[in-house]
Amino acid sequence: MIALTASIERRAGGFSLDVSFEAPPGVTGIIGPSGAGKTMALQAIAGLNRPDKARIALGDEVFIDTADGISLPPEKRNIGYVFQEARLFPHMTVAANLDYGAKRRGPGAPASRAEVIELLGIAPLLERHPASLSGGEAQRVAIGRALLSAPRLLLMDEPLASLDIRRRREIMPFLEALHERLRLPVLFVSHNIDEIVRLADRVIVLHGGRIAAKGGVGEVLNRLDVQNLILGEAEDDSTGTILDAKVLRHDDADGLTEVGGEGFRLVVSKLVSPEGTPVRLRLRAKDVALATAAPSNLSIQNVIEGTIRLIEDASAGQVSVTLETRDRGAAIHALVTGRAARLLGLKKGMPVWALIKSVAIAGGK
Structure with missing residues (x-):
């Protein structure tokens, strides 16, 4: 080589x-x-x-x-x-x-x-x-x-x-x-x-x-x-998370595909790739909301349970939150307002649920 x-x-x-x-x-x-x-x-x-x-x-x-x-x-x-x-x-x-x-x-x-x-x-x-x-x-x-x-x-x-x-x-x-x-x-x-x-x-x-x-x-x-x-120079100025996953199964009836990796499973619009195909995902931090209790009756299909690992101040009154999935397989970044962080009482070690509003397929098909 x-x-x-x-x-x-x-x-x-x-x-x-x-x-x-x-x-x-x-x-x-x-x-x-x-x-x-x-x-x-x-x-x-x-x-x-x-x-x-x-x-x-x-x-x-x-x-x-x-x-x-x-x-x-x-x-x-x-x-x-x-x-x-x-x-x-x-x-x-x-x-x-x-x-x-x-x-x-x-x-x-x-x-x-x-x-x-x-x-x-x-x-x-x-x-x-x-x-x-x-x-x-x-x-x-x-x-x-x-x-x-x-x-x-x-x-x-x-x-x-x-x-x-x-x-x-x-x-x-x-x-x-x-x-x-x-x-x-x-x-x-x-x-x-x-x-x-x-x-x-x-x-x-x-x-x-x-x-x-x-x-x-x-x-x-x-x-x-x-x-x-x-990010100051990048054309897409949103922080986020990159996840390597595989196609797990297709739901032809609903036009969806389930993908997953260590510590997470997500549903995306139907892909043409066969089961087992590697895909790379990007979750923009601004598209990840947080809940301090298990959510129910949501239109958002992708919810991942985890624990807060890090909280940092970001720009423009926002707070960057990094959570670790339940079995420590992946880390996910979320961006919330400082006000939301205070009202939710977010702190390191707290269990939370990440509500993922959008998943971008950054690689694979």
Whole structure:
């Protein structure tokens, strides 16, 4: 299994980047506020800037080692790079843009031309020119061109940032399909927590040029200190909980699916995935209400019993409450008003029931 290993130090103006990490095959999400050093790190890996001190390698192939005087030029690194803008050649058709990527093809292509076209759903676009494409269509073509160069590593620098919500929703299923099909290391930079939750296997949080946290998506992004670091810049500014679950059963009569994991079971709108399929869920803290007695006769179907583990003041007169499920299998964040917390007498160790008004399916189908 070929992994990327990177240790990078670079100073530019008054900013200093100093990071070390490993990215195995699969998607490693990189998230952090503007100016955290995300793009600078990707550019160093691609050979688009010159670090002051670095060792970057993909398996046994060393891209740069300043101590040994090694520095491969960008074209020798066999890296695919997808920018915020599609950067297609305007005078070429989509087919010709794809063929340009294939001309730079190295050995061991992750997918054939036909597979890339099918995965990205771009067969109807092949004879069109970039000017006639929507933003989402153009970005899918740009991703296809990068893949057809047969990269051993794919860098994606906020590839959805320039798209509106509708275009992002259009392209996300194609990115998920790529994630399932390709087994090369992918670094995916985003400001959007939902994109990271939906696509990434692991995550790196950058802040001020340093790694603030890294690890599994739920392990890292469920931490309130991490959420507070990134939410000021994130497009979805709601704290929340990420849960890994599996499809347990389908209720065809009511059009519902039961999903569950350690310490919880939830009902969601019917999914197409078979029983046993892993899914990733996101519960926004603002969509979780609390009760101090077992509720009854509710329209809300998802209720989880737990114990308050932590209470912290949040912004704008709100209180952040973390509860642990009854068998300690999961931690769930809720956001309530300070007034509600006082009236309910919330305190650490108190049994409570979480009333979950909405569940977002962030991964799986």
